[in-house]
Amino acid sequence: MKLIRILIVEDDNCLLAKLTALYRAKFAERGFTATIEPAQTVDEARKLAKAAQSHPYDLVSLDVNLGDSSLTGLDVLSTLKRFESAWMVALVTGVETDTTLDKTLGRDVAIDLRRKLRKEAYTRFPAERLLVVEKPSQQLDEKAATALLSNRLEQIALVYEEVGRLRYIFRPVKVVSLERVKTGSRSRAARQFVEKESRHWQIRFNCGDIRTLPDKAGYLTLHKLLGLSPCESLTPEEALLLEPVKKKAGTSTAAEDTVSTYFISKGFPWEEMDEPRRQETIRAALTLKFERYCELRGFQAEDDLAPNEEDELNAIVKDLGPLAGLAETAYHRLNPDSTEATQDDDPNVGSLIQQGLTVQRGGFRPQEEGQRGVDSLDGEAFRARKKRILDDLRENGFAAMADHLEIHLQSLSSNWSYDPPLGVEWTVS
Amino acid sequence: MNTLPFSPLPAWDANPPHVLVAGNGPLAEVLGQVLSGDVIGIEALDMEPLQAEEEGGGYPLLKELHSVMMVVPMSAGLTDVARWVDQIWRLVGRFSSAGDQHDLRWVFVPVASESGRIEEGLGAFLAVPSEAQLTSLGYGIWCPQYSLEELGRVWRSIHPKDLLALRARQNRDGRRRALSTLLGTLQGDDPDAVVAAANEVATQFPDKEDFLLDVFCRPPDHHLNGGKLRRWLAEVVTRGVTPHLCSSSRSEVEGWLLSELAPPP
Numbered sequence: 001m002k003l004i005r006i007l008i009v010e011d012d013n014c015l016l017a018k019l020t021a022l023y024r025a026k027f028a029e030r031g032f033t034a035t036i037e038p039a040q041t042v043d044e045a046r047k048l049a050k051a052a053q054s055h056p057y058d059l060v061s062l063d064v065n066l067g068d069s070s071l072t073g074l075d076v077l078s079t080l081k082r083f084e085s086a087w088m089v090a091l092v093t094g095v096e097t098d099t100t101l102d103k104t105l106g107r108d109v110a111i112d113l114r115r116k117l118r119k120e121a122y123t124r125f126p127a128e129r130l131l132v133v134e135k136p137s138q139q140l141d142e143k144a145a146t147a148l149l150s151n152r153l154e155q156i157a158l159v160y161e162e163v164g165r166l167r168y169i170f171r172p173v174k175v176v177s178l179e180r181v182k183t184g185s186r187s188r189a190a191r192q193f194v195e196k197e198s199r200h201w202q203i204r205f206n207c208g209d210i211r212t213l214p215d216k217a218g219y220l221t222l223h224k225l226l227g228l229s230p231c232e233s234l235t236p237e238e239a240l241l242l243e244p245v246k247k248k249a250g251t252s253t254a255a256e257d258t259v260s261t262y263f264i265s266k267g268f269p270w271e272e273m274d275e276p277r278r279q280e281t282i283r284a285a286l287t288l289k290f291e292r293y294c295e296l297r298g299f300q301a302e303d304d305l306a307p308n309e310e311d312e313l314n315a316i317v318k319d320l321g322p323l324a325g326l327a328e329t330a331y332h333r334l335n336p337d338s339t340e341a342t343q344d345d346d347p348n349v350g351s352l353i354q355q356g357l358t359v360q361r362g363g364f365r366p367q368e369e370g371q372r373g374v375d376s377l378d379g380e381a382f383r384a385r386k387k388r389i390l391d392d393l394r395e396n397g398f399a400a401m402a403d404h405l406e407i408h409l410q411s412l413s414s415n416w417s418y419d420p421p422l423g424v425e426w427t428v429s
Numbered sequence: 430m431n432t433l434p435f436s437p438l439p440a441w442d443a444n445p446p447h448v449l450v451a452g453n454g455p456l457a458e459v460l461g462q463v464l465s466g467d468v469i470g471i472e473a474l475d476m477e478p479l480q481a482e483e484e485g486g487g488y489p490l491l492k493e494l495h496s497v498m499m500v501v502p503m504s505a506g507l508t509d510v511a512r513w514v515d516q517i518w519r520l521v522g523r524f525s526s527a528g529d530q531h532d533l534r535w536v537f538v539p540v541a542s543e544s545g546r547i548e549e550g551l552g553a554f555l556a557v558p559s560e561a562q563l564t565s566l567g568y569g570i571w572c573p574q575y576s577l578e579e580l581g582r583v584w585r586s587i588h589p590k591d592l593l594a595l596r597a598r599q600n601r602d603g604r605r606r607a608l609s610t611l612l613g614t615l616q617g618d619d620p621d622a623v624v625a626a627a628n629e630v631a632t633q634f635p636d637k638e639d640f641l642l643d644v645f646c647r648p649p650d651h652h653l654n655g656g657k658l659r660r661w662l663a664e665v666v667t668r669g670v671t672p673h674l675c676s677s678s679r680s681e682v683e684g685w686l687l688s689e690l691a692p693p694p
Contacts (some may be wrong), residue, residue: 050530070597078593082530269444283489 004032004160007052007060008088009045011067011075012308016133019061022150026157026392046302049076054397059160060086063135064093064117064218074117077124087129088163090156091121094135099221149299175200213239223401241283241330258322284325289316294331301335445493451517452500456540456573460498463577471502474516491524495589496534496539503541507550507644508651510537514554518592529596532589535568536580553641555595566590566598584678605690607633613692615679620670627665646685654685 004027010016020036027034037057039045045062060080064073073091080086118132136145178193201218204210205226211219221239228311259282263270268281295312299305305313317324386405393402436686448466450457451474461468482521491684497517501510514535525531548560548570557563563570567590591636599605634642642654661678683691 046530050532070601071594073598075593079530082528362646 002032004034004058005055006034006036007039007045007048007057008036008067008127009039009061009073010063010092011040011065012063013040016343018146018149018227019153022153023061026153030157030161042068042073042076045076045219046071046079048085049079049085053083054085056085059156060089061156062091063087064091072118074124076429077121077130081125088160089125089130091130091132092135092152093117093132094138129163131156140265147263173200173202174198176213176217186217199417211239217334223398238283241279241326258367259326262323282323282326285320289319290327294315294334297331298335341351438573439524445490447493448496448498449491449494449517450498450500452498452514452538454500456538457500460500460538464496464498466496466498471513471653474513474520478671489523491531492526492687494521494531494533496536496584498538499534499549501537501539501541502526506651507547507554508646508648510551511554511644512648522592525589527591529592532591533567534538534584534587534589536584536587537570538573539570540573549638550641550644553604553638554644556605557596564588564635566594575693597636603643604641606631608686608690609692612683612686612690615682618675620672620675623670624665627662627670631662631666644689647687658682658685 006027008016008019010019010024016038020038023036024034037048039048045066049060057080057285062073062076064082066073066076077089077091080089084152119423121130121132133156136148136152174197176197179196197217200212201222202210202212202217203218203221212218217239220242221234224234224239225240228416260270263278264282270278273281293316296305296309297315299309300313320327390402390406392404393399446467448461448464448642450461450464450466450468451471452460452468453470454470457468460466499510499513499517506590518529521533537547537551541547547662548563551557551568551570552560552563555563555566555568557566557568564583565588567585567587571580571583607626607629611623611630614622614626639659640655642658643651646652646654646658661682666676
């Protein structure tokens with residue numbers, strides 16, 4: 001049985017009860033056990049949305065007009081987006097079916113109003129996860145209204161199942177970019193570009209934020225995400241600073257000492273701070289200048305740094321102090337092709353997984369009648385490759401990723417299959 | 430006090446505050462100590478905190494902030510308080526990942542004894558329909574001559590609210606809408622519409638409350654601008670307006686009122 005957590009925001013008591021029963025029934029038909037939470041005011045809904053940041057709702061059924069003079073369901077939608085506290089939202093609106101609007105405002109104005117509502121909704125929440133549905137008109141009799149509502153909720157459940165497939169995406173994508181060719185001259189006129197293809201990882205963080213990260217950073221993030229419990233989350237900024245477990249001996253301690261000396265000199269109670277707080281402090285200090293640092297480092301790598309930019313870069317490096325090393329590491333994560341990047345500890349496992357596990361033919365060779373079959377040569381080769389890759393992953397500190405693949409990666413007839421746990425989608429393009 | 434390497438503001442990343450006391454002098458310091466809050470000087474509020482705009486609503490340096498206490502100095506007027514409130518919301522918008530949806534409790538501590546006038550003015554600026562609703566909409570007032578127990582009581586009675594709720598309330602506020610309509614009608618050439626809008630403003634700011642017009646006037650000369658606006662309104666309401674006066678008053682009235690009141694183009 002799959003679980004689904006639903007928030008129903010509706011100010012009409014009768015409709016709330018009806019929606020609760022119908023949602024439960026519709027999702028039960030599709031094999032879901034629904035946990036339903038109700039909210040009847042904008043305030044209540046926004047409070048719940050803020051509290052659900054670490055444990056988002058799978059579906060929010062949201063009424064637009066909630067009887068509040070200043071805030072509407074659209075504001076709840078903004079809160080759901082800001083706190084990433086809903087995977088999918090079904091915006092239930094009466095404007096669509098309210099024929100009195102046509103009579104009082106005129107048909108054109110009413111159509112305009114409906115269009116405006118949809119447009120407004122789509123600017124506040126990602127369109128691919130937002131469904132605008134009509135409430136049954138108040139002119140309909142009870143039976144017809146219930147039938148129509150049931151139909152609408154069926155539609156929501158169907159869309160939920162479809163959209164749900166994309167809940168967590170880890171997708172390798174090919175990125176074609178223009179790379180500047182080094183000319184040895186600082187003259188702007190001498191610039192030349194060539195097309196360059198590289199592989200990146202497209203990763204969806206929590207409920208929405210999709211970032212494209214270069215191969216290694218993407219792979220580290222993927223590894224980290226798979227090891228997290230559903231209640232935990234990871235931001236793209238945190239992902240950029242991820243380090244493999246295996247580190248070169250000696251270097252990190254020295255670096256940490258310099259970092260701690262730096263922060264102590266700035267008056268931070270470094271010794272009293274726990275590790276997460278320290279990491280947060282380092283990230284905060286880095287974030288403030290990091291974007292500009294990357295930009296200027298990019299120009300420098302292209303030998304295209306103007307004198308004033310060089311001064312600015314030096315000033316940033318000075319400001320960053322010993323954190324400059326960390327900024328440089330993060331810069332290389334974002335620009336894996338930069339010449340100074342250290343490739344020593346890059347296992348390049350992403351491509352191994354993508355390319356190394358393909359088997360040409362079946363993984364099973366039948367024996368004579370009455371005897372059990374044995375592995376085909378391809379099947380054996382597949383298992384050997386899989387073992388090699390998993391060993392490689394574990395050796396490089398990606399034990400959680402290896403464990404995940406061990407369970408969810410299987411040979412299947414002529415190819416390998418990846419059968420992820422509920423809520424994780426790894427799309428192979 | 431620690432400071433961030435790149436900012437004149439307190440080092441909130443090392444120890445994000447739960448309570449922020451905005452104000453100067455011993456009262457602000459003592460409140461900061463009693464409430465284990467960080468104290469930020471009033472002058473720091475007018476500074477540009479950081480140049481870097483963060484993608485996605487800012488870095489969560491103030492993510493744990495739940496209350497703001499503002500010590501209102503004797504020399505401060507309502508417009509100053511309104512400006513500081515806006516500045517603190519701006520800081521929260523920058524340094525909390527929740528941005529304009531970060532919930533806060535606000536306690537105003539007027540050093541002068543005239544708390545009633547502050548209450549009334551804040552009500553106008555914060556678009557609170559009645560003083561009784563002040564706490565349910567996120568705000569409270571505590572006078573230093575009262576006990577700390579009273580502060581605790583006020584604090585507990587406040588329901589935290591975010592900036593989104595404040596802006597939505599302000600957008601629907603009768604006073605703001607009347608002023609906004611007035612600015613809108615001045616853009617046109619209809620003297621009757623201008624008179625009607627001026628009458629609506631006069632209704633929204635009756636005689637005893639017309640000092641509240643200052644809250645919506647441009648600082649730093651908001652009192653002066655408020656006075657000019659009151660005289661202009663009185664003239665328009667009693668004598669009417671000609672198309673010539675309409676066009677000549679347009680830029681004047683725009684210059685007296687806050688720019689945020691201008692109707693969208």
